[in-house]
Amino acid sequence: MAYPYKKMTSQDCDYIRSVTAPDRVWVGAEIASEYYRDEMPEYGVYQPDLYVEVVNKEEVSAIMAYAYKENIPVVCRGAGTGLAGGATCKYGGIMLSVMRMNKIFPIDRKNQTITAQPGALLIDIQAAAAAGGLFYPPDPGEKTASIGGNVITNAGGMKAVRYGLTRDFVRCIEAVMPDGSIMNFSSNVVKNTTGYDVKDLIIGSEGTLCILTEVTLKLLPAPTCTCTLVMPFKSLEECADMVPKVLELPFVPTAIEFLERELIDIVERNLNKMFPVKEGEAVLIVMYDASSKQELDSAVEAAAEAALANGALDCAIAGTPERAGAVWSVRGGILEGMKADSVAQEECDVVVPRARIAEYVKAAKKIASAHGIRVEPCGHCGDGNIHTEMLRGPEMSDEEWKAATHASLTELYALSKELGGQLSGEHGIGNGRLEFLEEFVGPRMIQLYKSIKLAFDDKLILNPGKVIEFNK
DSSP, rough: OOOSSSOOHHHHHHHHHSSSSSSGGEGGGSGGGGGGGOSSSGGOOOOOEEEEEOOOOHHHHHHHHHHHHHHHEEEEEEEEEOOOSSSSOTTTSEEOOOOOOOOOOOOTTTTEEEOTTTTBBBHHHHHHHHHHHOOOEEEEEEOTTTTHHHHTTTTTTHHHHOOOOOGEEEEEEEEEOOOOOOEEESSSOOOOSOOOOHHHHHSSSSSSOOOEEEEEEOOOOOOOOOEEEEEEEESSHHHHHHHHHHHHHHOOSSSSEEEEHHHHHHHHHHOOOOOOOOOOEEEEEEEEEEEHHEEEHHHHHHHHHHHHHHOOOOOOOSSSSSHHHHHHHHHHTHHHHHTTSSSSSEEEEOOOGGHHHHHHOOOOOOHHEEEEEEEEEETTTTEEEEEEEEETTTOOOOEEEEEEHHHHHHHHHHHHHHOOOOSSSSSTTTTTTHHHHHHHHHHHHHHHHHHHHHHHHOOBBBSSSSSSSSOO
């Protein structure tokens, strides 16, 4: 196997400067510490030997060809907003930033697609689509994430219940392989049964198979109107029981989220973002998009009637952008609010069948409480992706926190599996969940993962130690 990797020398650094530019290469102590980690330093802080900002695919190709020849590990990094410890140099080597590769090309109106380089921000992709009267639906919470990062982690978000995941919007990919070769996966076509669907294998591979250099994305006609409803309930169980009732209606919701009052209070207290509905111990937030006011009114009326018939204390309609903005601002402020309300955080982002949400949340609270941890579940109940947020109080020592979170995660993942769920709904495996993967999926699946990795990266130089580990 490739491990142990080559320790970079001054000659290696000089070569990288020669195929890029000296003012875009940093070495050793010159590298800013923000590039040692992603948004979850708990999942590993590792210093790269060299950090380089590339500007085109030719530079990526030259770097990868050299790294392949010299047995140097390479980690591709986008905006660094990941939550799984994925974009970190676990074995040193080269950190390759694609954030200067941020061009967004004009919309292809005949095909209703948009093409972009990997460093383009999600928020800019969405704005470019909107400026052309079209709509890019994937909507993960971090809008300043790069589109390359979204693709390579198959980002989901709140609108997945109606529109699906990033994978559902990727038409084709251009990428650099670990040996430096440049390849195209599929093309700008609606369907393709030409051989194995390698494109969909790359999406969600967390930077372990290739480096994305360009992506073409499907767009949709923009909805002309939207409305958000807030349904307060006496308990989380009643709130979760309402989810299938919403999904049974003849109108497909864009998003369905739940929040408990305690979590709303955390955001209000720490961020001064006020939630407009004060009733209920738990609230269900439902959004509808529509192409006509008549269609939207029918959806809202049906949902409101169903809510009141199934135990909701009220059904508040946030019919203006300002009111809807206040609701979604609190939902979007959860991570920031919890960071302000605790010493440290750990997250489990399992996904379970929608019918088992209430059962999972109730059991998750008991599990964390038994280990002395405060837990705040929230999430995308329209697709069963529950973010189980564990918060550390100031009274816990480092050793107590580490032991308690590890024990809680072990039980939470077992619970998810028991309920027919999966280990991660959208944040991925990275480095943070690696130790739990084999127990969850089994040794035969791990063998398949290793075979796939080796088919792309026979020297194991691309983001080593993430998703699958060879170097134990």
